[in-house]
Amino acid sequence: GNAARVQAVQNIVNRQAMPGKTPESLSSLWASDVFTLSKMKESLPKEVFKSVKKTVEAGAELDVSIADVVALAMKDWAISKGALYYAHVFYPLTNLTAEKHDSFISVQSDGSVISEFSGKVLVQGEPDGSSFPNGGIRSTFEARGYTAWDVTSPAFIMTTDNGATLCIPTVFVSWTGEALDKKTPLLRANAAMNKAAQRLLSILGHIDIAPVNSSCGAEQEYFLVDTNFVSLRPDLLLSGRTLFGVAAAKGQQFDDHYFGAIPERVQVYMQDVEEQLYRLGIPAKTRHNEVAPGQFEIAPFFEAANVATDHQQLLMTILKHTAKKHGLVCLLHEKPFKGINGSGKHVNWSVGNSTQGNLLDPGSTPHSNTQFLLFCGAVIRGVHLYGPLLRAVIASASNDHRLGANEAPPAIISVYLGTQIDNVFEQISNGEITGSLNAGVMDLGINTLPVFNKDAGDRNRTSPFAFTGNRFEFRAVGSGQSVAGPLVAMNTMLADSLNWVADTLGDKMAQGTDLDTAILKTLKEIIDQHGAVVFGGNGYSAEWHKMAVEERGLANLKTAADALPVLCESYIEKLFHELGVLSPVELASRFEIYAEQYILAIEVEAKLVVSMAKTGIFPAAAKYLAHLSSTLSGLKSYGIELGNEPMARIAELLTAMMAAVVKLSTALSQHGFSDIEEQMQFCAKTIRPLMDEVRQYADTLEGEIADELWPYPTYQEMLFIK
Ligand code: ADP
Ligand code: MG
Numbered sequence: 002g003n004a005a006r007v008q009a010v011q012n013i014v015n016r017q018a019m020p021g022k023t024p025e026s027l028s029s030l031w032a033s034d035v036f037t038l039s040k041m042k043e044s045l046p047k048e049v050f051k052s053v054k055k056t057v058e059a060g061a062e063l064d065v066s067i068a069d070v071v072a073l074a075m076k077d078w079a080i081s082k083g084a085l086y087y088a089h090v091f092y093p094l095t096n097l098t099a100e101k102h103d104s105f106i107s108v109q110s111d112g113s114v115i116s117e118f119s120g121k122v123l124v125q126g127e128p129d130g131s132s133f134p135n136g137g138i139r140s141t142f143e144a145r146g147y148t149a150w151d152v153t154s155p156a157f158i159m160t161t162d163n164g165a166t167l168c169i170p171t172v173f174v175s176w177t178g179e180a181l182d183k184k185t186p187l188l189r190a191n192a193a194m195n196k197a198a199q200r201l202l203s204i205l206g207h208i209d210i211a212p213v214n215s216s217c218g219a220e221q222e223y224f225l226v227d228t229n230f231v232s233l234r235p236d237l238l239l240s241g242r243t244l245f246g247v248a249a250a251k252g253q254q255f256d257d258h259y260f261g262a263i264p265e266r267v268q269v270y271m272q273d274v275e276e277q278l279y280r281l282g283i284p285a286k287t288r289h290n291e292v293a294p295g296q297f298e299i300a301p302f303f304e305a306a307n308v309a310t311d312h313q314q315l316l317m318t319i320l321k322h323t324a325k326k327h328g329l330v331c332l333l334h335e336k337p338f339k340g341i342n343g344s345g346k347h348v349n350w351s352v353g354n355s356t357q358g359n360l361l362d363p364g365s366t367p368h369s370n371t372q373f374l375l376f377c378g379a380v381i382r383g384v385h386l387y388g389p390l391l392r393a394v395i396a397s398a399s400n401d402h403r404l405g406a407n408e409a410p411p412a413i414i415s416v417y418l419g420t421q422i423d424n425v426f427e428q429i430s431n432g433e434i435t436g437s438l439n440a441g442v443m444d445l446g447i448n449t450l451p452v453f454n455k456d457a458g459d460r461n462r463t464s465p466f467a468f469t470g471n472r473f474e475f476r477a478v479g480s481g482q483s484v485a486g487p488l489v490a491m492n493t494m495l496a497d498s499l500n501w502v503a504d505t506l507g508d509k510m511a512q513g514t515d516l517d518t519a520i521l522k523t524l525k526e527i528i529d530q531h532g533a534v535v536f537g538g539n540g541y542s543a544e545w546h547k548m549a550v551e552e553r554g555l556a557n558l559k560t561a562a563d564a565l566p567v568l569c570e571s572y573i574e575k576l577f578h579e580l581g582v583l584s585p586v587e588l589a590s591r592f593e594i595y596a597e598q599y600i601l602a603i604e605v606e607a608k609l610v611v612s613m614a615k616t617g618i619f620p621a622a623a624k625y626l627a628h629l630s631s632t633l634s635g636l637k638s639y640g641i642e643l644g645n646e647p648m649a650r651i652a653e654l655l656t657a658m659m660a661a662v663v664k665l666s667t668a669l670s671q672h673g674f675s676d677i678e679e680q681m682q683f684c685a686k687t688i689r690p691l692m693d694e695v696r697q698y699a700d701t702l703e704g705e706i707a708d709e710l711w712p713y714p715t716y717q718e719m720l721f722i723k
Pocket of ligand 2: 347
């Protein structure tokens, strides 16, 4: 390799190993940096604690008068853990986490200092929000945004090189009350789903129904690459993915050698990550079973969706920060390497409460199965009606590389149920239920529903939205994305469907139909009207892509440019508005922001392609040509003819690459789009293909030019040297 690459490899080979720590016992680590309910119980007066607990567990409104007492206890605890600062943590419409830090220290009039933290500052903060995207909600002269304490997500201590900080999870809203963040709609969507689920459960005869909440367990994939390599790759540094480079001769087929041989260095890293997560009460377990070389996975145990979402954000932050400490870069990009599996985030989702349990868990009695089928049917209806929304909430420039490539779920959103449940719905649709407890054809009746076999063993890896025994798994979510958007969409569509089910049952019963018959009729309506979204076959196949669109009328929104405009559709606006999740203004602002992010991401990449081609690849190829030509003429003077074919081929590739670079530069300077949708389409249909064109020539050149001249670390180096 060239000098810089050789140096990088040498640095890695000679690096001092980070000493592995002896892990502390789990019981001493576990949630030690979290202001948990049990710590509150110890430090708060009984009445105050009761009130907080009610808010956390039953969603009761926060009694603001107790804030001072809680703040004091929280401050004392934080200071005892070494914290000097506190921060309201919030989740703006990037996929990042934002914090506004303040000191506990307050200077008195006599010049002395005391530590201070009042209820007022616990409950509300006022960060300078003007630097966060707001999609036109706040004009700059009204740039105020407020953060407000989310009591349902526990406060914690974050320790970095700058010291320890008490972190308080908050929502972030404009001064007019509009959501500027990802948490606010999640809390609202959860509330809407709870309300609808309560309605249905009470129709089904339950009394004393505990609040229904959604749960989320997110499996996170990521790549690790040594910092020495990344610093030589402007594309990885600035866009998170390689814009040039060819898969190593040993690609994924190499995996049998790779498994079981996680470099010690990575293991030490994982241990470090886990320890920090345990301190924060995040129940994570690393896995080593990813398909691509250099790729890993970490999956926390599921928790309440709101807390899981905050924890997921923390997890991404910790993965990245800790990597730096270990001389690694953690890539959360969905497709850092071409020709090698990308990274996703499987969002496992269910809904339930403490009185009825997991409502997506098939029960052991026909009665609980009916309830399950109604909730499951509601999900099917939701995915059918709002599939394009599910596609839109995972739309990004980076996730586009994954969806639809034959390794990740297709961009067509369908539901996989497994043969058993498929079968039951089919029978309901046919009006006959067989295969029940008693053999033979039964009357159409609840009591004849078969008992489900719990571990419905069949799995379908190609489905974007799969039922996996007691939950749905949304697999098309990108590795770098917040899980909030998908959870908002799922809970909202479910709320809508549960309301529809409750309305439909109510109508039928008002006409004198008994509950059991009304249920079966409703289920039949669902499967007859929405069964088109259920698909158990190979989601990667060309036949499915044709059938899904042509016969079943499902959308195939290939790029984010196709998918994001769904957010502007009137039926989506109506859905969010009616359920109180997002107002039309809030929704429109989200579209604006995500569309801008998409365009910006592609522009950054395209500029990098131009500059790397011009300043890195062209000079390397030209230098090689110069070498070759002097070698050839030198040999000629000895009467030896080497033939100029290699030179001619390289020259041709180089000329073609530079011609593509010119086309790309010209396209980049295009202005005057009639609207943002047109500009997104231009990025998808013109800029991206031109980037691919440049890359194709450059990647061929990589295989032609002397290795010692190639300026960028190769796939082989980045993926295999640790
Ligand atoms: P996989 O086979 O996909 O690797 P796992 O059984 O390991 O699945 O679980 C993946 C994730 O699903 C974990 O985070 C797990 O906690 C979560 N999970 C399990 N049950 C539920 C549930 N009822 N609701 C939500 N998430 C769940
Ligand atoms: Mg999974």
